Amino acid sequence: MPQTIRPTRPSTVNAAAVAARTRLTTALASLDTAKREYEIAVVTSSRAQQLLDTLEGQRARARADADDAAAVYITALRGGSQLAGLSDIDVVFRTGGDLLGGLGSLDRLTGLAEDIDVLAERAERTAARADELDDRAAAAQRTVDEAGLAAATRAVDAAEKAVEAARSSLAQAASTAAVEVSALIDLPLDSGQLSELGWTAPVVGRVTDGFGWRLDKPLANVNDFHAGTDIAAPCGTPIFAATGGTVVEARSFGTYGNWVLIDHGAGVSTGYAHILDGGTLVSVGDRVAAGQTIAVVGNTGASTGCHLHLELRLDGIAIDALPFFAARGVTLG
Incomplete structure (x- = not known):
């Protein structure tokens, strides 16, 4: 009886294809990870940018309010200093002898002096609010910067190139394996x-x-x-x-x-x-x-x-x- 010749096993013939397929599987997994991280970066960056835009508007208004409050406080403070050295009669006479006008000025100055503490508190409060919004805006800007959108984009690009290279390698290995298997059939x-x-x-x-x-x-x-x-x-x-x-x-x-x-x-x-x-x-x-x-x-x-x-x-x-x-x-x- 003629001897039967056994061809080389496909596990040996396809070793390169198996390795190439493993590389492709790894590359696809890396691409999936890169895409997920990119999506997270997009969402994080978008939300942080929206918050930053909102805070920028609030911060500008708060800073303007703080400046206005400070100006009013300073004006009131200066008025109070002038009032401190005047008697009631001085106020009346400084109005040009107009008794009613003098009494009105006196009332206004007295009320202004009483409001200085309130104005000081308001100036401090608006300044603190502006400072708080400055800090929040800075934190939002850091979040935008640290979201890593540019880096995530580069990672996706690199992963896609790795997948294409792995696909090409697998196609070449599969083609080579097919040729080798075909060659095995040239047997009795x-x-x-x-x-x-x-x-x-x-x-x-x-x-x-x-x-x-x-x-x-x-x-x-x-x-x-x-x-x-x-x-x-x-x-x-x-x-x-x-x-x-x-x-x-x-x-x-x-x-x-x-x-x-x-x-x-x-x-x-x-x-x-x-x-x-x-x-x-x-x-x-x-x-x-x-x-x-x-x-x-x-x-x-x-x-x-x-x-x-x-x-x-x-x-x-x-x-x-x-x-x-x-x-x-x-x-x-």
């Missing part, structure tokens, strides 16, 4: 069992997604790494066994929906996912032949439309089905 056909049974396309349709890392996932709950080949076909389209073997799984399988796994021997197996509800035509333990109808296309599990997810495994490890089938004379899609 597997041992007699597979070559004697032959291979066939499992469904007639169009390839819509290939094997490898995905930059953009179709659904949030699916893996970043696509372990198979998607072939679009109308729901109800027959699915054929790619080659002869034994059914080892026929069940509902999480995001794969309805699923069938066939063991072909020599460590090779094929899996068929998203089968229509009620569309599984085989059971565990069944022996199937190449080209035998085993199921029909569906849209179960994490699927965005009717299609077959074809998965090829070597010793339980998923590998790219396209070059493997091509090496056996079968074109998928």
